[in-house]
Amino acid sequence: MSKKYVMVNFFPHEADALKNYLEARALEGWKLDKLGNFFLCFSPCTPHTIRYCVEIMERPSVYASNQTPERKGYREFCREAGWDYLGCSGYFHVFCTESPEAIEVETDPELRFQHIVQAENGNYKLMLPLVILLAALSLAAFFEKGTLLTSNTFCLLLMAAACLYSGGSSLRWKNKAAASLAADGVLPHSDWKRVRLKNRIWTFGLLAGAAIYTIWILAATVPSGYTAYAALAFAVYLLIFFLLMFLFSRVLFWLREKRAYSKNTNIALYWGAALASAVLICVVIFVFFCWFFS
Amino acid sequence: MAREQFQNLSEQMYYILLSLWEEQCGADISRRVIELSRGRVRIGPGTLYTLLGRFEEQKIIRQTVCEGRKRYYIITEKGRQMLITEYRRLQALVREGAPYLEKEENQNE
Numbered sequence: 001m002s003k004k005y006v007m008v009n010f011f012p013h014e015a016d017a018l019k020n021y022l023e024a025r026a027l028e029g030w031k032l033d034k035l036g037n038f039f040l041c042f043s044p045c046t047p048h049t050i051r052y053c054v055e056i057m058e059r060p061s062v063y064a065s066n067q068t069p070e071r072k073g074y075r076e077f078c079r080e081a082g083w084d085y086l087g088c089s090g091y092f093h094v095f096c097t098e099s100p101e102a103i104e105v106e107t108d109p110e111l112r113f114q115h116i117v118q119a120e121n122g123n124y125k126l127m128l129p130l131v132i133l134l135a136a137l138s139l140a141a142f143f144e145k146g147t148l149l150t151s152n153t154f155c156l157l158l159m160a161a162a163c164l165y166s167g168g169s170s171l172r173w174k175n176k177a178a179a180s181l182a183a184d185g186v187l188p189h190s191d192w193k194r195v196r197l198k199n200r201i202w203t204f205g206l207l208a209g210a211a212i213y214t215i216w217i218l219a220a221t222v223p224s225g226y227t228a229y230a231a232l233a234f235a236v237y238l239l240i241f242f243l244l245m246f247l248f249s250r251v252l253f254w255l256r257e258k259r260a261y262s263k264n265t266n267i268a269l270y271w272g273a274a275l276a277s278a279v280l281i282c283v284v285i286f287v288f289f290c291w292f293f294s
Numbered sequence: 295m296a297r298e299q300f301q302n303l304s305e306q307m308y309y310i311l312l313s314l315w316e317e318q319c320g321a322d323i324s325r326r327v328i329e330l331s332r333g334r335v336r337i338g339p340g341t342l343y344t345l346l347g348r349f350e351e352q353k354i355i356r357q358t359v360c361e362g363r364k365r366y367y368i369i370t371e372k373g374r375q376m377l378i379t380e381y382r383r384l385q386a387l388v389r390e391g392a393p394y395l396e397k398e399e400n401q402n403e
């Protein structure tokens with residue numbers, strides 16, 4: 001059997017659901033090999049019990065290098081306690097062990113609660129600049145063209161829906177967790193099957209919304225007879241977009257992990273790269289339109 | 295929140311500080327806590343790392359030696375005072391609860 005790749009779509013407050021999911025996969029004969037920002041990579045093994053810990057560190061940040069003395073120190077503590085480090089994905093740091101005696105990495109539910117809340121807040125800080133940018137573009141289009149029916153508004157709506165969904169889910173968890181902590185001193189149990197199904201439906205819904213909108217725009221704006229060309233051009237555009245995304249993410253990952261710059265330098269690098277890729281995509285679109293209408 | 299300012303210590307915080315009455319490194323603290331609490335309290339490495347960082351920031355403990363990645367810590371005077379205050383608070387709780395709760399316990403026996 002070859003390796004298996006699975007998309008990571010768990011929110012920070014679903015860290016326990018991810019842990020339970022990984023343990024269930026090990027019992028089915030799939031152990032986690034490595035994890036990236038978007039995918040988990042599993043390799044086959046004999047079905048057996050593997051314990052996992054999915055942790056969020058103190059003051060989590062997706063910009064911080066994983067090679068800082070603090071993070072290395074954290075991993076060293078865990079290694080000494082019998083936990084092997086598998087890697088990180090966003091805010092999640094994943095450890096595993098086959099020893100039944102190893103003490104759980106995080107034994108204070110209140111600290112865990114604080115870390116999850118810090119990570120959720122970090123997510124909103126990540127989304128905020130994008131929401132502001134899209135809102136500004138939508139407003140500019142409204143004053144210029146007198147309509148809010150633009151691609152920016154649609155992106156804004158998609159993003160607002162994503163924020164509402166994740167925000168609502170996080171707020172519900174926060175209230176439930178606070179009540180559970182106060183009553184029993186533990187965090188609520190997460191059913192990974194339910195969480196995964198919910199997040200799959202949600203991701204599929206967002207992608208379907210984007211696809212329907214794209215097809216609608218193509219059908220409405222492209223003159224008849226040119227639909228096939230437009231569809232091809234759009235497919236090429238998507239390919240370039242994802243290739244660029246992949247390229248930038250690899251370069252940024254390399255800079256973050258091998259050069260171990262400070263968090264602020266990484267923030268500048270990330271946003272600089274985002275700006276550069278936006279400019280590059282605009283240039284590609286502009287060149288395409290010049291060629292298409294010439 | 296009171297606990298965030300370390301005004302009331304959690305069990306795990308209490309035992310970490312208690313074990314740092316003598317100089318210890320991370321792994322030793324874990325073992326010492328199990329020993330002191332007779333196996334009742336077990337501290338995970340992630341929790342220990344986070345709490346040591348917070349204690350150090352608040353100058354409740356200080357680092358003494360750094361041998362490669364191994365760091366040794368000891369409680370400071372501020373930490374000792376904090377632990378003593380917590381000990382007195384716990385003593386007062388037991389003292390004030392004893393007239394009612396011990397009688398109840400004796401009846402149950």
